[in-house]
Amino acid sequence: MALRQLIEDAGLTQARALELVNEDQVFPIAQSTWKSYLAATDSVRRRPCPDKVLDHARKVISSQDAS
DSSP: OHHHHHHHHHTOOHHHHHHHHHTTOSSOOOHHHHHHHHSOTTOTTOOOOOHHHHHHHHHHHHHHHHO
């Protein structure tokens, strides 16, 4: 839920947030994986977002806000 809140607070679409997170990455996150991180807590599709991904998202999204 932290990832979803981060995206909402930044006023980004989920697609734009994924673009920012994947920029310059050797192994970009697939759209289906990204959606699984953002799925409802009761969804069978849901996967927990790794801390490393969340930390990177915070970094790139906050730098986008500062621009």
